[in-house]
Amino acid sequence: MAEEGKRLEFELDDEDLKLFSEEAAEQIEVLDVALVQLEADADDELLQRIFRAAHTLKGSSAAIGHKKMASLTHAMESVLDALRQRRLRPSSEVVDALLNALDALRVLANEVVTRQDSGIETQSLEEELLALLENAGEEPANAGPGHGDGADFGFAAQARADIAAHRASGKSILAVSVRIRDDSPLPGIRCFQVLQELDAAGTVVATDPPRQVIEAGEADYVVRAVVAATLPPAQLQAALADISEVAGAEVREIGEDEPLGAPAPASEPRPLRPGAAPSPGEPGNAASASRRAGAGSIRIDVERLDGLMNLAGELVIDRARLIRIKDQLAAVLSGSELAELAENLEETTAHLGRITDELQDAIMRTRMLPIRSVLARLPRIVRDVATRSGKKVELVTAGEETELDRSVIEVITDPLVHILRNAVDHGIETPEERRRAGKPETGTVTVTAWNQEASIYISVKDDGRGLDFEAIRAKAVERGLVSAEAAAAAPPDEVLQYIFLPGLSTAKQVSDVSGRGVGLDIVRTNIERLNGSISVHSERGKGTEFIIQLPLTLATTKALMVVARGIVYAIPLVSVTETLPVRGADIHSVGGRRLLRLRDALLPVLELAAALGDRRPAVAEPAYIVAAQHAGRQVALLVDHVLGEQDVVVKSLGELLGARPGIGGATILGDGTLGLIVDTPSLVGGAARESRETQLARVA
Amino acid sequence: MSARNPAESPAAEEHVVIFRLDREFYAIDIHSVQEIVRLQPITAIPGSDPWVEGITNLRGRVVPVVDLRRRCGIPESEHTSETRIVVVHCSAGTVGLIVDAVTEVLRIPASAIEPPNALSQSAANGYLRAVAKLPDRLVSLVNLDALLGLDEATAAAVDEAQEALDAAA
Numbered sequence: 001m002a003e004e005g006k007r008l009e010f011e012l013d014d015e016d017l018k019l020f021s022e023e024a025a026e027q028i029e030v031l032d033v034a035l036v037q038l039e040a041d042a043d044d045e046l047l048q049r050i051f052r053a054a055h056t057l058k059g060s061s062a063a064i065g066h067k068k069m070a071s072l073t074h075a076m077e078s079v080l081d082a083l084r085q086r087r088l089r090p091s092s093e094v095v096d097a098l099l100n101a102l103d104a105l106r107v108l109a110n111e112v113v114t115r116q117d118s119g120i121e122t123q124s125l126e127e128e129l130l131a132l133l134e135n136a137g138e139e140p141a142n143a144g145p146g147h148g149d150g151a152d153f154g155f156a157a158q159a160r161a162d163i164a165a166h167r168a169s170g171k172s173i174l175a176v177s178v179r180i181r182d183d184s185p186l187p188g189i190r191c192f193q194v195l196q197e198l199d200a201a202g203t204v205v206a207t208d209p210p211r212q213v214i215e216a217g218e219a220d221y222v223v224r225a226v227v228a229a230t231l232p233p234a235q236l237q238a239a240l241a242d243i244s245e246v247a248g249a250e251v252r253e254i255g256e257d258e259p260l261g262a263p264a265p266a267s268e269p270r271p272l273r274p275g276a277a278p279s280p281g282e283p284g285n286a287a288s289a290s291r292r293a294g295a296g297s298i299r300i301d302v303e304r305l306d307g308l309m310n311l312a313g314e315l316v317i318d319r320a321r322l323i324r325i326k327d328q329l330a331a332v333l334s335g336s337e338l339a340e341l342a343e344n345l346e347e348t349t350a351h352l353g354r355i356t357d358e359l360q361d362a363i364m365r366t367r368m369l370p371i372r373s374v375l376a377r378l379p380r381i382v383r384d385v386a387t388r389s390g391k392k393v394e395l396v397t398a399g400e401e402t403e404l405d406r407s408v409i410e411v412i413t414d415p416l417v418h419i420l421r422n423a424v425d426h427g428i429e430t431p432e433e434r435r436r437a438g439k440p441e442t443g444t445v446t447v448t449a450w451n452q453e454a455s456i457y458i459s460v461k462d463d464g465r466g467l468d469f470e471a472i473r474a475k476a477v478e479r480g481l482v483s484a485e486a487a488a489a490a491p492p493d494e495v496l497q498y499i500f501l502p503g504l505s506t507a508k509q510v511s512d513v514s515g516r517g518v519g520l521d522i523v524r525t526n527i528e529r530l531n532g533s534i535s536v537h538s539e540r541g542k543g544t545e546f547i548i549q550l551p552l553t554l555a556t557t558k559a560l561m562v563v564a565r566g567i568v569y570a571i572p573l574v575s576v577t578e579t580l581p582v583r584g585a586d587i588h589s590v591g592g593r594r595l596l597r598l599r600d601a602l603l604p605v606l607e608l609a610a611a612l613g614d615r616r617p618a619v620a621e622p623a624y625i626v627a628a629q630h631a632g633r634q635v636a637l638l639v640d641h642v643l644g645e646q647d648v649v650v651k652s653l654g655e656l657l658g659a660r661p662g663i664g665g666a667t668i669l670g671d672g673t674l675g676l677i678v679d680t681p682s683l684v685g686g687a688a689r690e691s692r693e694t695q696l697a698r699v700a
Numbered sequence: 701m702s703a704r705n706p707a708e709s710p711a712a713e714e715h716v717v718i719f720r721l722d723r724e725f726y727a728i729d730i731h732s733v734q735e736i737v738r739l740q741p742i743t744a745i746p747g748s749d750p751w752v753e754g755i756t757n758l759r760g761r762v763v764p765v766v767d768l769r770r771r772c773g774i775p776e777s778e779h780t781s782e783t784r785i786v787v788v789h790c791s792a793g794t795v796g797l798i799v800d801a802v803t804e805v806l807r808i809p810a811s812a813i814e815p816p817n818a819l820s821q822s823a824a825n826g827y828l829r830a831v832a833k834l835p836d837r838l839v840s841l842v843n844l845d846a847l848l849g850l851d852e853a854t855a856a857a858v859d860e861a862q863e864a865l866d867a868a869a
Contacts (some may be wrong), residue, residue: 314760567743613747651762653755656792656848660747666755666762674743674757683727 001376005115011065016186017112020060023108027053027342028102035098036379038090053082053689059196063189063217068122069108075126076101078133087136094132101125124697162205167226169575173254174233176225191219192509193243202229312360313649317446319356321669323336355527364553371449372400374413378447381417385424388662392442398451404456405553411530412550415523418544419460427464427544437541454552461545467538469495478674479503490680496536497632500524528630529681531557557650562626564609566619568675570648575680577627577634579642585625596636598627612662630684650677713807717837719786719799722774725839727832732844734787734794736802739779753798763787765796766848788845808832
């Protein structure tokens with residue numbers, strides 16, 4: 001702990017850092033998902049995947065000189081190796097220790113980004129892991145990684161003797177050649193990973209370049225080696241081809257009567273044995289090439305995609321301009337011979353328009369990702385919460401293939417996790433309660449995702465105790481959120497909405513699991529800010545279901561376009577309840593404030609421009625009212641004109657201007673100028689606050 | 701950008717874009733200038749700082765625009781055919797600066813560059829990093845981050861300092 005905050009140095013530049021962080025995050029994610037599965041079903045394929053992830057982490061952390069991380073992953077790897085060899089059972093004790101170590105790995109990987117010592121203590125974690133091994137069975141005599149000490153590749157007498165001994169013990173001798181892709185920015189690290197893979201596979205008798213060079217990360221694009229192993233060559237080859245940026249891997253068994261490296265004397269380490277391995281220039285083997293091509297996907301920097309999106313957006317605007325020019329031309333040229341030209345222009349703009357729409361759509365689709373990565377994180381969360389709250393819970397997920405924009409993926413996780421924690425912590429009963437209620441001891445939480453029109457829906461459903469309507473009523477009254485009369489008269493549907501009110505939590509005790517001071521009100525506000533919605537259904541004794549709805553992308557949103565004091569505003573359509581002319585509207589003045597009576601509701605009346613802080617004088621008398629709502633509160637916004645509905649592309653105002661209450665961003669209009677997007681939650685929230693303050697002032 | 705800071709690397713010359721505000725000349729390091737455009741439609745942002753003119757559409761990007769006259773406390777004047785928006789990169793991102801005119805691009809020898817006069821207004825504001833003495837006039841070298849990164853409290857302090865200087869003058 002004393003070292004906390006100390007500056008750390010790693011052997012990598014910014015580009016390497018990015019690669020390291022991305023890879024570490026990926027492998028940690030793999031471990032996170034797979035370790036939880038381990039308890040339920042420890043098949044060979046899963047164990048292999050886990051081992052490989054830990055192994056890769058060990059390799060890359062060692063390569064950048066992160067000793068603490070390499071040492072911890074090494075301890076994890078030892079345990080995983082024992083699991084893999086079935087010397088150890090994946091008990092919950094084992095999985096706990098591995099998950100704890102994984103949490104520490106996250107912190108350690110982050111140290112590389114911050115270059116600050118987090119002060120995290122890994123010694124006890126390592127000891128805990130190694131203690132597990134004491135209960136493990138004996139290591140099989142012919143397995144286990146050994147370290148070949150053949151520094152050169154000349155098959156010194158010792159190496160030959162080793163090979164003979166390995167052969168005698170029933171292992172095959174494999175000649176390995178691996179080539180790293182020419183464009184790899186970190187060939188040294190990849191070569192080191194190759195060496196690690198070989199160490200894991202068996203005993204490395206000799207390498208070229210020598211082991212020390214590879215371990216120092218100084219190898220370049222080719223590694224060749226002789227390995228004594230028990231696994232089939234194809235398996236090792238596949239494992240090697242799986243390492244990032246490996247262009248080709250060849251593994252070939254050397255027969256007993258084949259000459260052993262005869263043409264490779266110590267003084268000439270390079271040529272291993274003619275024909276034993278492809279030369280660096282040869283293409284990688286077909287198996288590994290098809291493995292890579294088979295996925296049919298590439299990684300693209302999000303910034304580049306954003307750039308493409310912007311360009312497509314510009315095309316859309318240019319198209320709108322062209323159409324305007326065409327209209328003007330047609331008006332000027334009507335009746336003349338040139339009218340035919342104008343017609344041609346019209347055809348061309350129409351075609352351009354179709355292409356632009358398709359292009360924009362295609363680019364939008366490149367940003368779509370399956371929701372799988374979000375759902376994959378949930379088992380761990382359910383396991384943690386269930387363990388701490390003494391519940392037995394099974395998580396079922398469906399709709400992993402549902403695609404959504406990556407901008408939505410980034411924001412959906414927090415609300416989803418919050419609701420899921422609630423479901424396990426508060427929704428599902430203890431095993432004893434469930435037994436008494438005649439339910440199976442293990443509760444089920446189902447998370448389902450699906451697309452419908454331009455929205456994505458995610459449902460979190462539990463088969464727990466359901467919400468207690470009377471408790472919610474009582475709590476809402478006790479907290480002063482609603483009057484006793486209103487609560488008593490409210491139908492069940494309305495009572496359910498109370499759970500989204502600020503300051504209402506029905507959990508009997510605030511647990512450290514879900515009682516983090518963030519309530520469902522914040523969840524709802526965050527979802528509505530993204531132009532989504534959340535609904536809840538509950539049945540006493542049967543369970544509760546939350547459904548989150550979000551737009552497929554945050555890049556565009558449907559909005560009502562209005563004008564106020566010369567500025568065009570886009571009000572997201574999800575918050576608009578209706579529009580009506582001011583003339584004939586039922587507006588009353590009460591205590592200096594104006595209120596609109598709309599059927600049986602009274603809405604505070606705000607002039608949109610003034611409410612947003614526009615201090616310039618009004619240019620016209622507002623002619624229209626837009627009724628907008630957030631979190632069940634409605635306001636009446638006065639605007640000069642209403643232009644109509646439109647899909648708008650949301651753009652940030654930039655750092656200089658920052659977040660402004662009431663304004664959520666800007667959008668490019670058909671004429672190339674900018675309009676402002678109204679952030680209804682903060683506008684309505686602010687209006688409600690103001691009206692409460694006015695009321696208080698009047699009371700005082 | 702730091703490598704081009706004369707304090708850190710004594711370059712033989714500075715490559716700058718020179719613009720005019722009222723009757724004074726200012727220079728910005730050419731490497732922070734993205735482009736110079738004619739005045740184009742700007743959408744006001746309600747409730748923003750008075751020196752923020754609004755936002756403009758620069759080929760699909762939303763760029764905030766600052767009125768440099770207002771930022772520097774110079775009385776406003778009508779825009780003319782010479783008025784330009786200088787689009788610069790600074791720590792607050794890409795920002796457009798409305799200036800009265802862009803006059804030239806120049807290489808100024810380091811020998812002509814001196815630290816600012818401690819008593820000058822712009823030095824008090826903190827956004828002037830040096831003064832270049834050209835044969836025919838003085839050019840103030842602007843520190844963009846100081847010019848655009850001022851928070852409200854600092855800005856208020858700057859205004860006070862400026863008033864005090866005005867009173868002293």
